[in-house]
Amino acid sequence: MANLLARLGLAFIGLVILAPASQAIEIQRVVSPGGIEAWLVEDYAVPIVAVNFAFSGGTSQDPADRPGLANMLSGLLDEGAGDLDSKAFQAKLNDLSIGLSFDAGRDDFFGTLKTLEENKDEAFSMLALSLQKPRFDAEPIERIRAQIQVSINESKKDPESVASATIRATAYPGHPYAQPPEGTVESIAAISADDLKNYRERIFARDHLNVAVVGAIDAKSVGAMLDKVFGPLPAKGKLTDIPDTIPKGGTAEVDMPNPQTVITFGGPGPRRDAPDFMAAFVANHILGGGTFSSRLYEEVRERRGLAYSVGTMMLPFRHSAAISGNTATRADRVDETVGLIKSEMARMAKDGPTEEELAKAKSFLVGSYALRFDSSSKIARQLLAIQLDNLGIDYINKRNDMVDAVTLDEVKQASQKYFTDGTSLIVRVGPHDKS
Numbered sequence: 506m507a508n509l510l511a512r513l514g515l516a517f518i519g520l521v522i523l524a525p526a527s528q529a530i531e532i533q534r535v536v537s538p539g540g541i542e543a544w545l546v547e548d549y550a551v552p553i554v555a556v557n558f559a560f561s562g563g564t565s566q567d568p569a570d571r572p573g574l575a576n577m578l579s580g581l582l583d584e585g586a587g588d589l590d591s592k593a594f595q596a597k598l599n600d601l602s603i604g605l606s607f608d609a610g611r612d613d614f615f616g617t618l619k620t621l622e623e624n625k626d627e628a629f630s631m632l633a634l635s636l637q638k639p640r641f642d643a644e645p646i647e648r649i650r651a652q653i654q655v656s657i658n659e660s661k662k663d664p665e666s667v668a669s670a671t672i673r674a675t676a677y678p679g680h681p682y683a684q685p686p687e688g689t690v691e692s693i694a695a696i697s698a699d700d701l702k703n704y705r706e707r708i709f710a711r712d713h714l715n716v717a718v719v720g721a722i723d724a725k726s727v728g729a730m731l732d733k734v735f736g737p738l739p740a741k742g743k744l745t746d747i748p749d750t751i752p753k754g755g756t757a758e759v760d761m762p763n764p765q766t767v768i769t770f771g772g773p774g775p776r777r778d779a780p781d782f783m784a785a786f787v788a789n790h791i792l793g794g795g796t797f798s799s800r801l802y803e804e805v806r807e808r809r810g811l812a813y814s815v816g817t818m819m820l821p822f823r824h825s826a827a828i829s830g831n832t833a834t835r836a837d838r839v840d841e842t843v844g845l846i847k848s849e850m851a852r853m854a855k856d857g858p859t860e861e862e863l864a865k866a867k868s869f870l871v872g873s874y875a876l877r878f879d880s881s882s883k884i885a886r887q888l889l890a891i892q893l894d895n896l897g898i899d900y901i902n903k904r905n906d907m908v909d910a911v912t913l914d915e916v917k918q919a920s921q922k923y924f925t926d927g928t929s930l931i932v933r934v935g936p937h938d939k940s
Contacts, residue, residue, distance in 0.1 A: 573688015710742030754929030766935025857917030
């Protein structure tokens with residue numbers, strides 16, 4: 506059987522049929538002749554192919570004296586490769602209507618490719634060149650370096666960026682998660698072409714690679730693409746060990762002459778593989794998870810008009826997990842706003858939600874899930890995210906049942922566990938109250 510599959514150009518294909526909404530999604534597990542795996546959804550409604558992939562790594566793999574290295578690399582991979590310099594590379598992408606981009610996340614280095622089906626072979630060649638033979642010529646390096654340094658200087662004037670940097674440094678002192686993802690003006694100035702090459706050689710490997718493909722392409726063609734694009738990369742990467750950690754509590758204030766004071770708060774949260782993750786997810790939605798019906802939105806904005814918006818989110822990183830929230834208000838109402846947020850989180854931790862709140866939350870979370878799958882790019886992003894979280898190829902089919910199965914007692918227990926210290930860390934960035 507293996508020889509037959511190899512002759513067909515495909516080592517293995519598994520098929521799972523999923524129905525997250527009214528329209529079924531068929532996810533195929535494709536393994537190339539060279540042994541590289543991808544998840545594929547064939548969709549011929551439009552002649553487009555979307556590829557999303559990730560190498561384990563990201564900004565947490567930046568050397569301590571080179572923060573911003575992964576981010577800078579992400580800006581240079583489409584700035585010339587192989588025989589094509591920056592202008593020629595960009596011109597070819599433009600002429601063929603190929604969308605190619607890279608991004609450095611905290612724990613992973615991401616890439617996305619979107620192309621017309623008729624141009625897919627050339628698009629895959631361009632992607633292969635960018636990963637295997639980036640040029641790192643002097644002109645694009647200096648141009649991207651200058652752009653990043655301008656962005657860093659601008660972020661110093663942005664209160665939300667300052668709040669993010671402050672809470673990151675306060676929660677994770679001495680840990681790679683505390684490093685600025687964009688780096689500093691000084692660290693970016695010190696990054697050389699050799700630094701970029703070394704990071705690429707350490708991170709771009711097949712052992713921590715996940716790939717999702719969606720669109721007008723069959724499994725055999727995906728298998729060939731995987732070997733062409735990723736096959737020549739090293740079998741194993743050289744990742745630096747990152748210790749697991751719990752976000753620390755504390756308070757920090759930064760005086761800035763802004764119209765409002767930005768408030769960021771947080772505390773430890775559930776890891777993605779925690780048994781009570783789904784209960785905490787539902788609890789967070791009820792407390793402040795991004796809807797106009799959340800408790801914090803109702804209390805902080807609707808009843809008291811303290812802020813234009815307020816919300817909370819779960820941050821299950823690979824080596825830590827947190828619950829974080831933010832808002833902004835007038836300087837003379839900061840203490841009132843912080844006190845209200847604390848009291849609402851404490852009320853949620855003590856009593857949990859009501860039966861009615863739980864029913865509404867489940868209805869929203871189940872009903873809105875299909876919106877994550879209404880385009881090829883969205884489906885590809887979801888497939889990749891599910892792989893990175895190790896949730897299994899059948900997760901889409903199980904997810905809404907998992908939400909429905911959460912009980913009131915489970916949500917109360919999760920609320921007590923995660924919201925009791927939900928404001929152990931508070932950062933304020935803005936004008937001091939002179940009243």
